Amino acid sequence: MKKRFRTDWVSRVFDALLPLFATLAALIVGAVMLLLLKANPIQAYQALWDGAFGSSNAFAETLVKATPLLLVGLGICIAFRGDVINIGGEGQMIVGALSATWVGLTLTAWPGWVVITLSLLAGFLGGAIWGGIAGYLKAYFKVNEILSTVMMNAIAVQLMNFLLRGPMIDPSQAELASKIPQTARLLELFRLPRLAPTRLHLGALIAVALAILVYILLWRTTLGYRIRAVGQSPFASRYAGIKVKRYVVMALLLSGAFAGLAGATQVLGVNYRMITDGSATGFTGSAGFNGIVAALFGQLHPILTIPASILFGALLVGANQMQRAVQVPSALVTALNGLVVVFVVSSEIWRRRRQRRRLAAAGAESESAVEADDDHPKSVKVRA
Amino acid sequence: MISELFTTTVLIGVLASGIRLATPYLYAAIGETFGQRSGVLNLGVEGQMLLGAFAAFYVTLTTGSLWLGVLAALIVGALMGLAMAFVTVNLHAQQGISGIGFYLFGLGLSDLLFQKMLGTVETVKGFTKIHIPVLSDIPGIGEIFFSQTVLVYLAFALVPVSWFVLNKTTLGLKIRAVGENPDAADSLGVSVARVRYFTVILGGTLSGIAGASLSIALLNVFQQNMTSGLGFIAVALVYFGAWRPWGVMAGALLFSMVNSLQLWIQVLGIPIPSDIAVMMPYILTILVLVVTVSRVRGPSALTKPFEREA
Numbered sequence: 039m040k041k042r043f044r045t046d047w048v049s050r051v052f053d054a055l056l057p058l059f060a061t062l063a064a065l066i067v068g069a070v071m072l073l074l075l076k077a078n079p080i081q082a083y084q085a086l087w088d089g090a091f092g093s094s095n096a097f098a099e100t101l102v103k104a105t106p107l108l109l110v111g112l113g114i115c116i117a118f119r120g121d122v123i124n125i126g127g128e129g130q131m132i133v134g135a136l137s138a139t140w141v142g143l144t145l146t147a148w149p150g151w152v153v154i155t156l157s158l159l160a161g162f163l164g165g166a167i168w169g170g171i172a173g174y175l176k177a178y179f180k181v182n183e184i185l186s187t188v189m190m191n192a193i194a195v196q197l198m199n200f201l202l203r204g205p206m207i208d209p210s211q212a213e214l215a216s217k218i219p220q221t222a223r224l225l226e227l228f229r230l231p232r233l234a235p236t237r238l239h240l241g242a243l244i245a246v247a248l249a250i251l252v253y254i255l256l257w258r259t260t261l262g263y264r265i266r267a268v269g270q271s272p273f274a275s276r277y278a279g280i281k282v283k284r285y286v287v288m289a290l291l292l293s294g295a296f297a298g299l300a301g302a303t304q305v306l307g308v309n310y311r312m313i314t315d316g317s318a319t320g321f322t323g324s325a326g327f328n329g330i331v332a333a334l335f336g337q338l339h340p341i342l343t344i345p346a347s348i349l350f351g352a353l354l355v356g357a358n359q360m361q362r363a364v365q366v367p368s369a370l371v372t373a374l375n376g377l378v379v380v381f382v383v384s385s386e387i388w389r390r391r392r393q394r395r396r397l398a399a400a401g402a403e404s405e406s407a408v409e410a411d412d413d414h415p416k417s418v419k420v421r422a
Numbered sequence: 423m424i425s426e427l428f429t430t431t432v433l434i435g436v437l438a439s440g441i442r443l444a445t446p447y448l449y450a451a452i453g454e455t456f457g458q459r460s461g462v463l464n465l466g467v468e469g470q471m472l473l474g475a476f477a478a479f480y481v482t483l484t485t486g487s488l489w490l491g492v493l494a495a496l497i498v499g500a501l502m503g504l505a506m507a508f509v510t511v512n513l514h515a516q517q518g519i520s521g522i523g524f525y526l527f528g529l530g531l532s533d534l535l536f537q538k539m540l541g542t543v544e545t546v547k548g549f550t551k552i553h554i555p556v557l558s559d560i561p562g563i564g565e566i567f568f569s570q571t572v573l574v575y576l577a578f579a580l581v582p583v584s585w586f587v588l589n590k591t592t593l594g595l596k597i598r599a600v601g602e603n604p605d606a607a608d609s610l611g612v613s614v615a616r617v618r619y620f621t622v623i624l625g626g627t628l629s630g631i632a633g634a635s636l637s638i639a640l641l642n643v644f645q646q647n648m649t650s651g652l653g654f655i656a657v658a659l660v661y662f663g664a665w666r667p668w669g670v671m672a673g674a675l676l677f678s679m680v681n682s683l684q685l686w687i688q689v690l691g692i693p694i695p696s697d698i699a700v701m702m703p704y705i706l707t708i709l710v711l712v713v714t715v716s717r718v719r720g721p722s723a724l725t726k727p728f729e730r731e732a
Contacts, residue, residue, distance in 0.1 A: 071534075075538055123518045123519070125465075125518070125522060175708070175711075175712060179711075179712045181708065181711045181712055182661065182711075184463075184465065184518050185657070185658045185661055185707075185711065186708055186711070188651075188654045188655075188657070188658060189658060189704045189705075189707055189708050190708075191651070191654075192651055192654075192655070192701075192704045193701050193704045193705065195651075196697045196698070196700050196701040196704075197697075197701070199697040200695050200697035200698055200701075203695070203697065204695060316650075317647065317650055318651075319647065324526075324529075327522060327525075327526060328526075330519070330522060331526070334519065366534070366538070367533065367534045367537040367538060369529075369530045369531075369533035369534040369537065369646075370530060370534050371530065372526055372529055372530030372533065373526070373527050373528075373529075373530030373531040373534060374530070375526050375530070376469070376522075376523045376524060376525065376526030376527030376528070376529070376530060377523065377527055378523075379519060379520070379522060379523030379526065380505075380509060380515070380520050380523035380524060380527065383509070383515040383516050383519045383520050383523065384509050384513040384515045384520070386513075386514075386515060386516070387513050387514050387515070390514075
C-alpha cells in the first residue's frame with residue numbers, strides 16, 4: 039500500500055513535468071541545428087535568455103509578446119477541454135482587432151475609458167462571432183471545425199485586406215499614391231495605459247485576471263462543467279441531459295472571443311493601428327498558432343498557461359537577440375515551437391499509459407476508490 | 423472595362439493560368455486524400471510544402487538541374503511524412519495538433535534556411551512549357567490544356583491514377599479498409615501501421631512536389647511563407663471533394679480559376695475589390711461542406727489512432 043502510494047506520486051510528478059522534457063528535447067534538437075549552422079549553441083541560448091530576461095525592458099517585451107499568447111491560449115483551454123479543435127485563432131484575432139479598431143476610430147467624441155472598454159468588448163464579440171460560426175456549423179451541420187476554422191482564417195485575412203485598402207484606410211494614405219493598407223492611428227486617449235516606462239500595457243494584467251476567471255469558469259461553474267463533460271464524452275453527456283450542441287457552440291464561441299480580445303489588445307496596447315502585408319501572420323505574428331502551443335504546454339490549464347505564455351513570449355523576444363549575437367535567424371524559434379508541439383502531443387502516450395495503470399491499480403485495490411483523472415478529454419474517453 | 427474580361431484572349435488566358443495554378447493544390451490534396459482514406463489527417467501539409475519548395479529551389483539554383491530539385495523536394499516531403507507517420511501511428515499522438523506542430527516546424531525551418539543559405543530573393547529558370555504536337559495547335563483548347571509544364575501534366579495524370587489505385591487495386595482496398603474499419607482489416611492480416619506509413623509518406627512526398635511546383639515551375643522564386651495558406655486549403659479540398667480524386671480535382675480547379683480570374687482582374691486594372699473575389703472560394707467551400715457533410719460520410723477511422731484490443 040505504502041509502496042504503491044509512492045510510485046503513484048512519482049508518476050504524477052513525472053506527468054506534470056512531461057512538457058518540460060518536451061521543451062528540453064526541442065532545445066537539444068535546436069542545439070544540433072545551431073551546430074549545423076556553425077553557431078555556438080551555448081552562446082546562442084545565452085543570448086536568447088539575455089534578450090528575454092536580461093533587463094527590465096527585455097522582460098517587459100517578453101510580457102508584451104506573452105499577452106496575446108495567453109489570451110489565445112485561454113480560449114484554447116476552453117475549446118480543447120470541450121474536445122473542439124480551434125485552429126482559427128489567427129482569423130479570430132484579426133476580426134477582433136478589426137472590430138476594436140473600428141470602435142476606436144468611430145466613437146472619437148466619447149470619453150477615453152468608455153471607448154477602451156467598448157473597443158475591448160467589440161474585439162471580444164468579433165472573435166466570438168468568428169468562432170461561433172464554426173461552432174454552429176459543427177454542432178448543427180457536422181462541419182469539421184478544423185476545416186471551418188481554417189477557412190474562416192482565410193476569409194478574415196481577405197476581409198482585413200479589403201477593409202484596410204478600402205473603407206477603413208487611413209484618410210491621409212488614401213490621398214497618396216502609395217496607398218499603404220493601414221488604418222489611421224488611434225487617439226492617444228483610446229490606447230491601453232502603459233504600466234511602466236516600457237511598452238508593457240494594461241492588456242497583460244487583463245489577460246492574467248482573465249486566466250483566473252477562465253479557471254473559475256471551467257471548474258466552478260455549470261457552464262464550464264458542461265463544456266468539459268461534453269469534451270470527455272458527448273455520449274454520456276447527452277444521457278445526463280446536457281444539450282451537447284449548445285455547449286459545442288459555446289466552446290468555440292468563447293474560444294474565439296478570447297482570441298478576438300488578443301487581437302484587440304494588440305491594436306489598443308501595442309500597434310495603435312492596423313496594417314496589413316496581405317498575410318495573417320503579418321498582423322498576428324502567428325500568435326493564433328503559438329497560443330495553441332502555450333495552452334498545450336500549460337496542459338490546458340488556464341493558470342499554468344500563464345507561465346507557459348511567458349516562456350514562449352520569451353523565446354520569441356529572445357530570438358531577436360540570438361539573431362544579432364550568433365547570426366542565426368529568429369525563425370529557428372518558430373521551428374522549435376513546432377517541435378515542442380510535436381513532442382508534447384507525442385509524450386501523451388506515456389502519460390496515458392501510466393494513468394491507465396494507476397486506474398487499474400486503484401481499481402484492484404478497492405472498488406470504491408476509483409478516481410478519474412480529468413486532466414485530458416481525449417485520454418479517458420468512454421468507448422461508445 | 424468589365425467588357426475587357428470577356429474577350430477570347432483574356433478568357434483563354436484566365437483558363438490557361440487557372441489550369442496551371444491548380445497544380446500545387448492537386449499534388450497536395452491528392453496526397454492528403456491517400457492519408458485520410460487510411461484514417462490519418464495530416465494538417466502539416468503547409469509545412470511539408472514549404473520545405474519541399476525550399477529544397478527544390480535551392481537544389482535547382484545550385485546544381486542547375488530541375489529534376490534534381492524535384493527529387494530533393496520529394497525526399498524532404500517523404501521525410502516529413504515519415505516523421506508524421508511515426509508520431510501518429512506509433513505514438514498515437516493527436517493528429518490535428520501534431521500537424522500544427524509540423525506546420526510550424528516547416529514554416530520556421532524553411533524561413534531559417536532561406537535566410538541563412540540564400541539571404542535574398544533570387545530566381546531560377548523553372549520548367550518551361552511543353553507544347554504537345556498537333557494538340558497544342560488547336561485554337562484556344564491548345565493553349566489552355568496542351569501548352570503547360572510537365573509538372574502540370576503529371577498533376578492531372580495523378581487524378582485518374584489515384585482513382586484507379588484507390589478503387590481498383592488490392593492496395594486501394596487495404597487503404598480503404600484501414601480507414602473504415604482498422605480492427606477488421608487487422609484481423610484479416612492487413613498491417614494497419616504499414617498501410618498508414620505508406621499513405622502518410624506518399625502524402626508527404628506529394629506535398630513536397632506541390633511545393634516544388636510553386637518554387638521551380640509556377641513562380642520560380644522562394645520566399646518566406648510563400649505558400650500562404652495553400653497547404654491548409656489542400657486539406658480542406660479533400661473534404662470538399664468527398665475523399666474522391668475527381669472531386670478533389672473539381673475543388674482544386676474552383677480555387678485556381680478564381681485565383682486566376684482575380685490575377686487577371688488586377689492585370690487589367692479593373693476596379694473590383696479583388697480581396698472580396700478571393701474570399702469567395704472559401705465561403706463556397708464552407709457552403710459545400712454544409713450541404714454535403716451530412717450526406718457524404720468520411721472514413722470512419724479518420725483521426726483515430728489504431729490500437730489492438732488487449
